[in-house]
Amino acid sequence: MRPKKIVCYGELLTGYRLEEQEQSDGVASCRQTASGGTPAYVAAAIAKLGGDSRYIGKIGSDASGLYLRSELEAAGVEAALVGMDMASLAWTEWSEDHDDKSGNKLDSDGETRVNGNNLKRAEFDETWLDDVAVYHYGSAPLSEGRSQTSALAAARRIKAAGGLTCCCPNSSAILWPDEETMRQDLRNHIGTADIVKINEKDLAALTGLEPAEAVQQLLDMGAKVIVVTLGEYGCCVVTRQAMTSIPGIRVKSVDPAGAGDSFVGAMLLKLAERGATAEQIETILNDEEQVRSIFSFANKAGAMTTTRHGVFAALPTMEELEAMED
Numbered sequence: 001m002r003p004k005k006i007v008c009y010g011e012l013l014t015g016y017r018l019e020e021q022e023q024s025d026g027v028a029s030c031r032q033t034a035s036g037g038t039p040a041y042v043a044a045a046i047a048k049l050g051g052d053s054r055y056i057g058k059i060g061s062d063a064s065g066l067y068l069r070s071e072l073e074a075a076g077v078e079a080a081l082v083g084m085d086m087a088s089l090a091w092t093e094w095s096e097d098h099d100d101k102s103g104n105k106l107d108s109d110g111e112t113r114v115n116g117n118n119l120k121r122a123e124f125d126e127t128w129l130d131d132v133a134v135y136h137y138g139s140a141p142l143s144e145g146r147s148q149t150s151a152l153a154a155a156r157r158i159k160a161a162g163g164l165t166c167c168c169p170n171s172s173a174i175l176w177p178d179e180e181t182m183r184q185d186l187r188n189h190i191g192t193a194d195i196v197k198i199n200e201k202d203l204a205a206l207t208g209l210e211p212a213e214a215v216q217q218l219l220d221m222g223a224k225v226i227v228v229t230l231g232e233y234g235c236c237v238v239t240r241q242a243m244t245s246i247p248g249i250r251v252k253s254v255d256p257a258g259a260g261d262s263f264v265g266a267m268l269l270k271l272a273e274r275g276a277t278a279e280q281i282e283t284i285l286n287d288e289e290q291v292r293s294i295f296s297f298a299n300k301a302g303a304m305t306t307t308r309h310g311v312f313a314a315l316p317t318m319e320e321l322e323a324m325e326d
């Protein structure tokens with residue numbers, strides 16, 4: 001019998017971030033290559049920490065696609081990839097305050113696309129889910145009809161088998177035709193997930209409510225645990241019976257890219273190590289000692305990721321986190 005895996009499903013792309021640098025003749029822009037896509041970062045974070053992860057997704061049949069495949073394999077991720085006749089490419093404008101400005105994905109003809117690299121249900125190999133303990137998905141798969149079908153079908157299959165499901169909603173206007181569609185579609189996924197990891201901005205956009213009421217609304221939709229990330233201030237973990245705040249870790253941040261995904265990977269690894277299932281997750285996270293242990297570790301992983309440039313390269317190993325002071 002194959003060992004149980006943490007499986008991540010979603011987009012995979014190469015990105016070019018535009019950064020401003022001071023030059024002798026003024027300010028010039030330079031391009032810095034990045035790589036990944038939120039679920040791919042999570043899978044890599046898990047693997048670099050010593051976990052057993054699989055990434056499921058589509059990949060371009062171009063040089064960028066080959067590069068991305070090699071990045072995943074170098075990180076130790078098992079890659080379950082379907083090829084496509086489109087470049088794995090993205091552009092992101094990066095400002096001085098690290099506020100993500102765009103993120104449009106382009107096909108080989110330069111036409112802006114958002115979710116063209118997500119799997120149709122017919123392309124989804126059911127054997128990829130035979131050995132799954134934890135299933136994570138988020139970002140682009142939530143916003144395209146065909147991949148919504150496959151993402152939800154996979155989540156429901158894992159839940160039926162007693163596995164744990166985790167969803168990370170993304171309210172970015174890039175992904176949605178309008179606000180109402182965003183809210184309706186994301187609510188469908190929240191009702192399927194056991195764990196919803198969300199930041200303050202997406203929580204407000206999704207519900208239009210103040211934080212306490214917003215979290216309660218997500219629980220009412222069917223989620224069992226809401227994890228609200230607060231950047232440098234840590235996170236808040238909420239179930240129907242308990243709420244625990246875990247402070248962040250102060251570091252000298254140089255690049256926030258991938259920090260949230262590193263946090264999620266560390267969180268899912270620790271839950272998998274505890275054998276967490278859909279039935280047990282509330283019991284585990286109602287225990288304050290366990291919550292603080294799991295999420296202090298996740299906060300540390302996210303914090304360390306911000307101290308280095310790059311994406312896959314910035315993700316920490318277990319040895320590095322163990323040596324890091326709290």
